[in-house]
Amino acid sequence: MTCLRTHSKSTILDHMHLKCKCHGLSGSCEVKTCWWAQPDFRAIGDYLKDKYDSASEMVVEKHRESRGWVETLRAKYALFKPPTERDLVYYENSPNFCEPNPETGSFGTRDRTCNVTSHGIDGCDLLCCGRGHNTRTEKRKEKCHCIFHWCCYVSCQECVRIYDVHTCK
Structure with missing residues (x-):
């Protein structure tokens, strides 16, 4: 889906937290320094992914007002709760990346x-977008049983390893 609004800046600000560090003998905290710290990257990614997964599909409606034609967004499905200012919304489906598309x-x-x-x-x-996958076996020559010789080189044997390689149909 193509998202219309993301609020990523406010999302980061909403998740800022205060970090403090104590200074003094043996951590006595005679002086305390505090600062606002950015949230963990994973936490923001998980939050935005949840927002993405629950984004609301909208419909663009055109209507005439005194200033001319105006476009507004309306939730496509009235049975769902209307989106808030903090929700993600979209009005176009995302391209299908499963199939080749020169336009995208x-x-x-x-x-x-x-x-x-x-x-x-x-x-x-x-x-593989539900199409299944093929499996083939590959033999690869790799360096193995390497030994470091003092000083200053490494000697290795060459081993043949067998791998299963899976590719999309």
Whole structure:
């Protein structure tokens, strides 16, 4: 979805917290220095992701007023609670990045390497957009059993390792 308003600045300000440090002998706190600290990046990311997942779909309505044509946004589904000033809203669906699209610059996800054990965005279920994945076995030569010789070189053996590589259909 294409989000209309994000309030990321106010989100960061809302999550600012006071940090203090004591100065003095053995941490006696004779002098205390405090400052406003930014929130943890992960906390802000999780907060914005929750907002994104619960964004409200809107409809653009045009109507005539004394100053001319005016566009306003109305919630598409009246059964849901109307969005507040702090909610994310959108009126256009996001492009489908599963398929190639020269307009958006998306190459699609066919032949992309995916992680078969992950449930995240790199996982085959999500990344392959429900199309499934192929698995092939690759043999790779790698350096192994390396030994550091004093002074000053490293000697290694060459090992062949076998990997399963998963790619989107």
